[in-house]
Amino acid sequence: MNEFPEHLKGALGDLLATAGRLEQTVVNGNSMAPALLNGDTVRIRKTKDIGLGDIILFKRSGGRFLHRVVRILNKKSGAFYITKGDNSPHLDIPVSFEAVEGKVIMVERGGEKIDLETAAIRNEGRKTAKESYRRGSLYMRHIARGRAAGMLKEARLLLDDKMPDEALTLLQNAYPLDPKNSSLLFYYGVALFRTGELDPALEKFDDALKLDPGLYLSHTNKAEILRREKRFDEALVEIEMALDKAGRGSEIQAYAHNLWGNVLCDQGKYEEAVPHYTEALKNLPGYASCHLNMGWAFEQIGDLEKAEDKYSDALSLRQDDPKIYTHLGCLFLATGRPERAEKVFLKAREHDALDAHILNNLGVARLELGKKDEAIAAFMEAYRLDPENRAVIDNLASLGKRVD
Numbered sequence: 001m002n003e004f005p006e007h008l009k010g011a012l013g014d015l016l017a018t019a020g021r022l023e024q025t026v027v028n029g030n031s032m033a034p035a036l037l038n039g040d041t042v043r044i045r046k047t048k049d050i051g052l053g054d055i056i057l058f059k060r061s062g063g064r065f066l067h068r069v070v071r072i073l074n075k076k077s078g079a080f081y082i083t084k085g086d087n088s089p090h091l092d093i094p095v096s097f098e099a100v101e102g103k104v105i106m107v108e109r110g111g112e113k114i115d116l117e118t119a120a121i122r123n124e125g126r127k128t129a130k131e132s133y134r135r136g137s138l139y140m141r142h143i144a145r146g147r148a149a150g151m152l153k154e155a156r157l158l159l160d161d162k163m164p165d166e167a168l169t170l171l172q173n174a175y176p177l178d179p180k181n182s183s184l185l186f187y188y189g190v191a192l193f194r195t196g197e198l199d200p201a202l203e204k205f206d207d208a209l210k211l212d213p214g215l216y217l218s219h220t221n222k223a224e225i226l227r228r229e230k231r232f233d234e235a236l237v238e239i240e241m242a243l244d245k246a247g248r249g250s251e252i253q254a255y256a257h258n259l260w261g262n263v264l265c266d267q268g269k270y271e272e273a274v275p276h277y278t279e280a281l282k283n284l285p286g287y288a289s290c291h292l293n294m295g296w297a298f299e300q301i302g303d304l305e306k307a308e309d310k311y312s313d314a315l316s317l318r319q320d321d322p323k324i325y326t327h328l329g330c331l332f333l334a335t336g337r338p339e340r341a342e343k344v345f346l347k348a349r350e351h352d353a354l355d356a357h358i359l360n361n362l363g364v365a366r367l368e369l370g371k372k373d374e375a376i377a378a379f380m381e382a383y384r385l386d387p388e389n390r391a392v393i394d395n396l397a398s399l400g401k402r403v404d
Contacts, residue, residue, distance in 0.1 A: 022046070023057075023102065031085030032066060035128070041108040042066070048100060050081065053125030055104040055116070058083070058095045066104065067092060068125070070133035084136045086128060090143070091136040148178035155187055164194035182212035189221060198225045216245040220255055227263050235263050254284035261293060270300040288317035292324055299327075304335055322352040329361055338368035356386035363395060376401060 023044040027036045035055065036042065044057050055068050058081075067083035073094060080094040107114040115121070151174035158167035168191035171184065178184055189204030202225055205218040219242035226235035239260050246252035257280035261273035277294035281287060295310030311328040318324060325348030332341035345362040352358060363378035376399055382392045383403055396403055 027066065031088045032068065033087040035068070035086055035125075036066065036104070036107060037109065039109075042104045043106040043108075044102040045105045046102040048097065050079075050100060050103060051122075051126075053122060053127075053129040055125075056081065056083065056095070057101045057103065058099045059101060060095070060099065064101070068129055068132065070129040070136065082133065084132050086132055089136070089139045091133070091140055144177040145181070148174040148181060148184060151177075152181075152184050152187060155191065159187065159190060159194070164191050167191045168195055180211060182208045182215055185211065186215055186218055186221075189218065193221060193225060198229065201225060214245055216242040216252055219245070220252065220259060223256075223259055223263070227259070227266060230266070232263050232267055236260065239263070251284055254280040254287055254290065256280075257283070258287065258290040258293060261290075261297065265293070265297055265300070268300075270297040273297045274301075286317055288314045288321070288324070291317065292327060295327065299331060304331060307331060320351050322348040322355060322358060325351070326358055326361065329365070333361070333365060333368070338365045341365040342369060354385055356382040356389050356392060359385065360389065360392045360395065363392075367395075367399075372399070375399070 023046065025042060025044070027038055027040040027042060030038050032055065050056055050069060050072075052069055052072060055066055057064060057066055059065075067085050067088075069081045070084045070091070071082035073080040073082065079097040081097075081100065083092045083095055084090070105115070105117050107116065116125070151170045155167040155170040155174070158164070158170065167187075171188040171191050174184055175188055185204050185208035189201045189208060192198075192201035192204060202222055205222045208215050208218045219238045223235040223238035223242070226232075226238060239256050242252060242256045246256065257276040261276035261280070264270070264273035264276065274294065274297050277290055277297065280290045281294070284290070291310045291314035295307045295314065298304070298310060299307035308328070308331055311324060311331060314321075314324045315328060325344050329341045329344035329348065332338070332344060342362065342365040345358055345365055348355075348358045349362065359378050359382035363375040363382065366372075366375035366378060376396070379392055379396050379399070379401070382389060383396065386392065387403070393403060
């Protein structure tokens, strides 16, 4: 007989002749202890009349096994049995009706015969099955949660490494293993958000909040999605909920107020946005994005001096961000300082050489400095990167350069 897997100890030893209504064999293993012990002789009736608590003989992967039925599933395709060794921690995979060859009706041990068909023993078997199923389910959930936790940890690293598609695949696989894990649901929402699946992301953040109402980062993520969808009133409700739940002076206060300012700027309410950016920076002075956003609000209001100060503050905190250089360079152009603008756009280009917008701005600065040939070179490079860029096409046309 084949050697049985460790997790299915309790497998049968060599079976005797299979003809007739009864079959007799010796138990090999203690996975069914104390009901069946290693060395017991069991008699098996060839029947498909199986009930909860019965110990059945079934075949799988070239072997034949003895375990107790702890649950019966009735599907359209037929009956399936969930089995488990009384002395094993886990549930077996479902056994089909066709795979069942019979059930144990008698055990012989030390010269004594134990009839399993008596009402008392059948009733005890049903009680054992229910408790065994409960313990097995708990164990399986524990194992599943452990696997899900490992996958969540890996997904968070992938998100940190800006690999949201790979993270999403992991989280999709982890979710069925632990569907009530609020942290897993939150990061599932983050991965969906970063891959552009906004409505499914909103659903996951809602699910996370149902499980853990204190998960305020779900509110800020929802607010950002609602902002992108121009559902500004709903976004502000989520921001206020995040602020209510977060402790004062915390980073989340800074993020929420910065987001509030962005929602107001999106609506053209730049003066109203400034106090929120100010509040954000009280909580987190080193928040580079907030300095940048505040600078943009000041620029739209017309306070260019304060705008320049904020852009400079942002740049001192994050010197590798081409977006900050671009804002500052455009401000220099707007205030008649093309030489400074050119230097800033060259810096921006060092950090993102494939941005047509940066190259177009560089060309404008050079044109204002009288560097026509260098300006054309910048515009042509921008056009190669983005042939649909209307500003680049118009600038080339103004210089007599046709593009096809």
